[in-house]
Amino acid sequence: MPESIESLIVHERVRAARQHIERADEVTLARQAALSAIPAPTGAEGARAARVAELFREAGLWEVGVDDVGNVTGWAGARGGEPVVLSAHLDTVFGPELDVSVDRAASKRGRLAGPGISDNARGLAALVAVAEALVRARVATARPVLFAATVGEEGSGDLRGVKHLFRNGTRPHAFIALDGAGMERIVHRALGSRRYRVTYRGPGGHSWAAFGVANPANAVGRAAALLADLPVQHSPRSTCAVVRLGGGTGLNSIPQEAWLDLDLRSEDPRTLAELDDAVRATLSRALGDENRRRTAGTPPLELDLQQVGDRPSGLTPRAHPLVQAAIAATRALGHTHELACASTDANVPIALGVPAIALGAGGRGGNAHLPTEWYENDDGALGVVRALLVTAAMAEVR
């Protein structure tokens, strides 16, 4: 059983750790700005990972290293036993072409502006701050604590880093992801998604001379139109969006290939599977509709369906001690909790049956996933303290 948040808040060593976090508030903010300014597009997180590894070592974690896919890991607490994992993702949604330098806009609350400044430079800085506080304040725990900075959380990363953490059969006692800013939200429901690149291919040809052959652009259109008219599901909420489409080379050619990208999401695994079936049937229907219209004797289109993303869904019940600890810690620090559903690194442990949540790492942020992203350090240290309390509770402070 985890210790109660009430008893932890008055525990001598935990109090010392909290004081360390509060005193280090400006240091954490400076680290957040510095980490944010190191480019870390999904798939190219190496430079930022190297800096995080240095910070883990300086904080006094043991066995700090970078694993095969690029995750940075380090340990604190007891040696041996099922660990509690505290994680934050390294990557940003921004490509290498975007300038990620940070603007320290003048503000009494220390406002920072820059792409990725909250999501997830805040999470990373808080991760380091919790590690440092646990080690410096000599908080002894019954369980080991694994600190992990993960790669590939965003978009096409498809939770690659966290999937790798669990590949060798590791089954932690609990998993807590620090993702972005905020002090209220407790993500305990994992929003699942499946992503597809759908390609139709055919003979193509001259837009006048060959007109009448099956046109892959028409098939893409038919698919998008049919998908747009699928019934909308509200409970459990599920969505199916055409997010990209393309095809064709010239102004006077029927293309040989056209494609669309689909993003399917649901809070519920079974509903997501049903939606997936409906989508596949619809894509085949679009193929048939276009092929039936083609000139006799010309080749039919073919459909190629590539899955490019798979994020499992599921939930950690609100009654679970991990969720209850997070609720209690939020309240004890004077805030009102908000239970939420989102797609985070916590999706993967949740789907494996490991209790997991994602928490904001304090302060306030906005415009996530946009170049205009910002962060305000409005009692930001409280978010780091919350992460400390939940981790300490699950790791069982002695």
Add this chain to the structure above:
Amino acid sequence: MPESIESLIVHERVRAARQHIERADEVTLARQAALSAIPAPTGAEGARAARVAELFREAGLWEVGVDDVGNVTGWAGARGGEPVVLSAHLDTVFGPELDVSVDRAASKRGRLAGPGISDNARGLAALVAVAEALVRARVATARPVLFAATVGEEGSGDLRGVKHLFRNGTRPHAFIALDGAGMERIVHRALGSRRYRVTYRGPGGHSWAAFGVANPANAVGRAAALLADLPVQHSPRSTCAVVRLGGGTGLNSIPQEAWLDLDLRSEDPRTLAELDDAVRATLSRALGDENRRRTAGTPPLELDLQQVGDRPSGLTPRAHPLVQAAIAATRALGHTHELACASTDANVPIALGVPAIALGAGGRGGNAHLPTEWYENDDGALGVVRALLVTAAMAEVR
């Protein structure tokens, strides 16, 4: 009235010009290969134009120059009066990235292989050969002959060069375009086209959080699906093809913009106009269909329709002396004519009421608009002689 082909064939100076063309067959072939190897993507014809201007000067044309849009022009024959225009387009469908060097494949017929070798290096080489023959053989004509190598005939060029030739109100007596290889086809019907970039724009947003907003990709899909199901028109033949489509930026965003490119064609101007009306109505219907499905209170999509191409249609009646001269010349040279419909530089004069045709420039070609294009000089000089005879007939040899 043009002179009969029968009388021209035995005319002393025309016979001399013909002999010049036949003796220069290998020179013409070498020029064709050399011109083909000078890159001339639509919109970047300058280098090839400069070489054609040199050849015009060497041939003895007067007032050789390059006009504001890049057409190369030069004169022969009488000074003053409505000219006969003999033209060939400079540009190729191939982009600057494609290697346009020419492979002189071993063959008794002098096979050449290279992108653009027939379309339109053959036309350009024949244009120069006719100019040289008229001047060297001192063929005197009652009308001036304007030799024009035009820019922007292909695809996105939208007949830019030939449109410019007629911008100042010039109304020639007749217009003959040399386009590609061949000895049979006489293009007297102008295949008209209209091209559109159709863009739908909306608020966009996160594919989960904002799902339910009107999606521009869905509107593109609905438009393509509805257009694909428009009734097919066979007589006069008309076509409407989606040739390109695109939109979207990321895997988890509803795009703010999505687009498709349309190519509408018809042999008949009125039918093309009717098709145009039907297409516009369909694009608006797709807009309405998508907007009706959107979540209440969210902004509607907007439709932006940009015309990116306009090639007029029409015909020069088969009974017109120009078409009759081309038929007679083809027969007199031992070939069977074939009246045809195509989109060429002749579209523009035809739509302005100027008698115009397009002719192949001799030999045999294949794989036009593909990197594997080829040319075989199978009695190729005859095609140049045909161009000479039709030009001489319309310019009224003295």
